[in-house]
Amino acid sequence: xxxxxxxxxxxxxxxxxxxxxxxxxxxxxxxxxxxxxxxxxxxxxxxxxxxxxxxxxxxxxxxxxxxxxxxxxxxxxxxxxxxxxxxxxxxxxxxxxxxxxxxxxxxxxxxxxxxxxxxxxxxxxxxxxxxxxxxxxxxxxxxxxxxxxxx
Numbered sequence: 721x722x723x724x725x726x727x728x729x730x731x732x733x734x735x736x737x738x739x740x741x742x743x744x745x746x747x748x749x750x751x752x753x754x755x756x757x758x759x760x761x762x763x764x765x766x767x768x769x770x771x772x773x774x775x776x777x778x779x780x781x782x783x784x785x786x787x788x789x790x791x792x793x794x795x796x797x798x799x800x801x802x803x804x805x806x807x808x809x810x811x812x813x814x815x816x817x818x819x820x821x822x823x824x825x826x827x828x829x830x831x832x833x834x835x836x837x838x839x840x841x842x843x844x845x846x847x848x849x850x851x852x853x854x855x856x857x858x859x860x861x862x863x864x865x866x867x868x869x870x871x
Contacts, residue, residue: 722754722757722758723754723757723758723761724754724755724758724772724773725772726758726762726767726771726772726809726810727770727771727772727773727810728810728811728812729810729811729859731810733770733773733775734770734771734810734854734857734859735857736770736775736857737855737856737857738768738769738770738775738776738777738855738856738857739775739776739777740776740777740792741776741777741778741791741792741829744791744829744831744832744833748776748778748791748831749831751769751774751776751778752778752780752789752791752831754772755767755769755772755778755780755789756780756782756787756789758772759780759782760782762809764809765781765782765783765843765847766779766780766781766782766847766850766851767779767780767781767809767851768851768852768854768855769855770854770855770857771809771810771854777791777792777793777855778790778791779793779848779851779852779854779855780851781844781847781848781851783843783844783847788838789830789831790826790828790829790830790836790838791828791829791830791831792828792829793826793827793828793848793851793852793855794826794827794828794852795821795824795825795826795848795849795852796825796826796827796837797823797824797825798821798823798824798825798845799821799822799823799824800821800822800823801819801820801821801822802819802820802822802842803817803818803819803820803865804817804818804820804846805817805818806818806846806850806860806864807860807870808850808859808860808861810854810859811859811860811861813869813870813871814861814867814868814869814870815867815868815869815870816860816861816863816864816865816866816867816868817864817865817866818860818863818864818865819863819865820845820846820849820850820863821845821849822841822842822845823839823840823841823845824839824840824845824848824849825837825838825839826838826839826840826848826852
């Protein structure tokens with residue numbers, strides 16, 4: 721597979737609302753595979769397609785406990801709120817305190833085109849929200865109540 725270069729601010733692709741995937745074909749599956757390879761090469765928690773220059777609604781997440789890839793994900797339920805620290809591969813050297821829902825339920829398609837519904841709490845909930853925001857051109861710094869340089 722291939723490892724993509726992760727786009728960094730101020731690249732305008734990161735501010736693009738992504739198009740829905742209308743057909744799951746070999747090209748989409750290849751992008752998902754390459755996103756996984758890029759995520760691991762960058763040692764990230766999650767990656768959205770616009771971060772690699774592809775304005776499609778695709779995300780991959782690996783919490784260390786499970787690997788997830790979703791096509792056209794959307795949050796259909798959320799509860800609670802917690803503010804915690806976030807960073808982003810596309811905004812290197814910056815961290816922020818971001819309020820997020822403690823629980824989310826997400827609906828999307830798997831790589832076989834089957835609808836899946838997943839629930840996440842704490843870290844997974846935060847990752848779902850962070851990556852789905854990317855699909856709408858929203859970065860964590862847009863939601864942060866405090867931002868500072870790392871280190």
